[in-house]
Amino acid sequence: MSTLIASDLDRTLIYSAAALDLTMPDPRAPRLLCVEIHEHKPLSYMTENAATLLAALKADPDTVFVPTTTRTRKQYQRIQLPGLPAKFAICANGGQLLVDGVADRDWRRLVDARIAAECAPLDEVRAHISAAADPAWLRKERVAEDLFAYLVVERALLPGDWVKELTVWAEERGWTVSLQGRKIYAVPKPLTKSAAVHEVARRTGAELTLAAGDSLLDADLLLAADEGWRPGHGELAESGWTAPHVDVLDERGVLAGEEIVRRFATRATDSRNAPALP
Numbered sequence: 001m002s003t004l005i006a007s008d009l010d011r012t013l014i015y016s017a018a019a020l021d022l023t024m025p026d027p028r029a030p031r032l033l034c035v036e037i038h039e040h041k042p043l044s045y046m047t048e049n050a051a052t053l054l055a056a057l058k059a060d061p062d063t064v065f066v067p068t069t070t071r072t073r074k075q076y077q078r079i080q081l082p083g084l085p086a087k088f089a090i091c092a093n094g095g096q097l098l099v100d101g102v103a104d105r106d107w108r109r110l111v112d113a114r115i116a117a118e119c120a121p122l123d124e125v126r127a128h129i130s131a132a133a134d135p136a137w138l139r140k141e142r143v144a145e146d147l148f149a150y151l152v153v154e155r156a157l158l159p160g161d162w163v164k165e166l167t168v169w170a171e172e173r174g175w176t177v178s179l180q181g182r183k184i185y186a187v188p189k190p191l192t193k194s195a196a197v198h199e200v201a202r203r204t205g206a207e208l209t210l211a212a213g214d215s216l217l218d219a220d221l222l223l224a225a226d227e228g229w230r231p232g233h234g235e236l237a238e239s240g241w242t243a244p245h246v247d248v249l250d251e252r253g254v255l256a257g258e259e260i261v262r263r264f265a266t267r268a269t270d271s272r273n274a275p276a277l278p
Helices: 048-059 105-118 122-132 162-171 193-204 216-224 235-239 254-273
Strands: 003-007 032-038 041-047 063-067 088-091 096-099 138-144 148-153 175-180 183-188 208-212 227-230 246-248
Touching: 003 193, 003 254, 032 048, 041 048, 041 254, 048 063, 048 254, 063 193, 088 193, 096 105, 096 193, 105 193, 122 138, 122 148, 122 162, 122 183, 162 175, 162 183, 175 216, 175 235, 193 208, 193 216, 208 216, 208 254, 216 227, 216 235, 227 254
Parallel strands: 003 063, 003 208, 063 088, 208 227, 227 246
Antiparallel strands: 032 041, 088 096, 138 148, 148 183, 175 183
16 A cells, blocks of 8 residues: 655654753763754754654655645755655645655646635735734744745744734634744645645555644644644644544654654554455
C-alpha cells in the first residue's frame, strides 16, 4: 500500500533553539542536527535520531513524504531536511504546490479563484490589521505570497483579547486567525493544507494519508488524514483540540518531532506489510 505522509514543519518536525524544550540534564540531551541556516546563523534543528529515521522514510519507494508548511517558498527553501529531495512540497498553507521545487501554476490559479469567490480581499484584511495593531507590541508586518498576512509581535505585550477580537472580525469575512509563537496569521478560509494534500494524493495514487501538526492551521490537515499525530505542545494542545483518529503525544519540543517521525515510519511499514485484501 502506498502511503502519503504530510507533515507540518515548524514546531512539529523542526524546532528553533527557543522551541527545543529540553528539560533533561544537559549530559542527557539528544544530539541535534541543524537543518536551517538564516542570515549565516543556525536557526532550526531536529534530533539526529529523527534525521536518520526521516532519511530512511524518504528512501522508501512506497512512501511519498510531503513537507507541508505555512512558510513561503523562500522560507521553505532555507530548510535542508535529511534524505532525498521531496518530489512534492506544500508552502503558503496550501497556496503553493511545488513539484520538484517548481511552483505548479495551475494549482495557484485554482487557489486564487476560490479565494476571490469566497473571501474579503487581502488588502482589506491587511489594512484592518495594520490599523488595529499597536506599535508598542508590533515588530513586523508581512504579506506572504500575495495570499495572506501575518504580524510578528512581542508576545508578552500583546493584549489578551486582541487576537479574539480579530478572529471575530476575520470570521465574518471568510478569514481564519492563528497565533503561533510570536506570529499572528490571518489566512483565507479556502487556503488550506488539506486541499493541497488531497491534490498530491490524487496525483500519486496514495492509498493511506498520514499527517502531523501542532497549530490551528494544521487542524484541517489532521482531519483530512487517515491517521494523525499532534505533539504535547502548541496551539492545538493549548486549545485541547482532538479528533478520534489523531493521537496526542506526551512528548514536547524536539523530542516530539522525533517521536512523530518514528510513528510515521512504523505506520508506513505496517501498511506496506499488511496482507492484500481478497
